[in-house]
Amino acid sequence: MNPTITAFKSSPDRGRGLARDMRVRWALEEVGQPYEVRLVSFRAMKEPAHLALHPFGQIPTYEEGDLALFETGSIVFHIAKRHAGLLPDDANARARAITWMFAALNTVEPPILELGTAMLLEGDKPWHAERLPLVQDRVRGRLNQLSVRLGDADWLDGAFSAGDLLMVSVLLRLKSSGILDEYPNLTAYFTRSEARPAFRRAFDAQLAVFTGKPPLAAVSKFERQTAKITSKV
Numbered sequence: 001m002n003p004t005i006t007a008f009k010s011s012p013d014r015g016r017g018l019a020r021d022m023r024v025r026w027a028l029e030e031v032g033q034p035y036e037v038r039l040v041s042f043r044a045m046k047e048p049a050h051l052a053l054h055p056f057g058q059i060p061t062y063e064e065g066d067l068a069l070f071e072t073g074s075i076v077f078h079i080a081k082r083h084a085g086l087l088p089d090d091a092n093a094r095a096r097a098i099t100w101m102f103a104a105l106n107t108v109e110p111p112i113l114e115l116g117t118a119m120l121l122e123g124d125k126p127w128h129a130e131r132l133p134l135v136q137d138r139v140r141g142r143l144n145q146l147s148v149r150l151g152d153a154d155w156l157d158g159a160f161s162a163g164d165l166l167m168v169s170v171l172l173r174l175k176s177s178g179i180l181d182e183y184p185n186l187t188a189y190f191t192r193s194e195a196r197p198a199f200r201r202a203f204d205a206q207l208a209v210f211t212g213k214p215p216l217a218a219v220s221k222f223e224r225q226t227a228k229i230t231s232k233v
């Protein structure tokens, strides 16, 4: 049976990849695992049925048989352990890829989220103009370090891994800020990731929830095969 994830019925970003089901969709697409999506409203997210799956009343969740998970880091890790393609076989390389997963979520994402809060929710505060550059510089500090480490490599540590998947998912939030453009190698890293077919399928699938029109690229491999068969009947 395919796993089921939850996603926003009505995403505040209009399906542009910021809602975190994007990471989970991307991971599932990378490993070729078809999945189902259950859309939830903001109200339903705070009701007991959803709270039983996610104690903080958020999306995404992940259900597979009698296993229910929340937290994208944990979900992506679970997918990466279950399937080939997102974690290297070599034990040390695997441990390093997992380290990058934690680095993305624990070290790089927090200042980026803080910037999002400053830009979206604090614009009317009297101290906003003074605080914003401080927050932006905290983001630049992390990006500088990440940029130095990445250098001219394609991926953070050898082949593309779940570490890259989460790092790029975190950087996605900076797309509209212009800050990422200050780091040509990070911009290239991001563009390289966006060009991955699995990323495109995940992105299109999330956007399709908003537009109501699922493009062919949006559906997973299994569904594409099914669609082909169905269209022939």
Ligand SMILES: N[C@@H](CCC(=O)N[C@@H](CS)C(=O)NCC(=O)O)C(=O)O
Residues within 6 Å of the ligand: 018, 019, 020, 021, 045, 057, 058, 059, 060, 070, 071, 072, 073
């Ligand atoms: N640390 C969690 C964060 C989950 C999260 O913030 N989800 C957002 C959507 S991207 C959400 O559900 N927001 C609505 C809310 O908190 O009420 C994860 O990585 O899964």
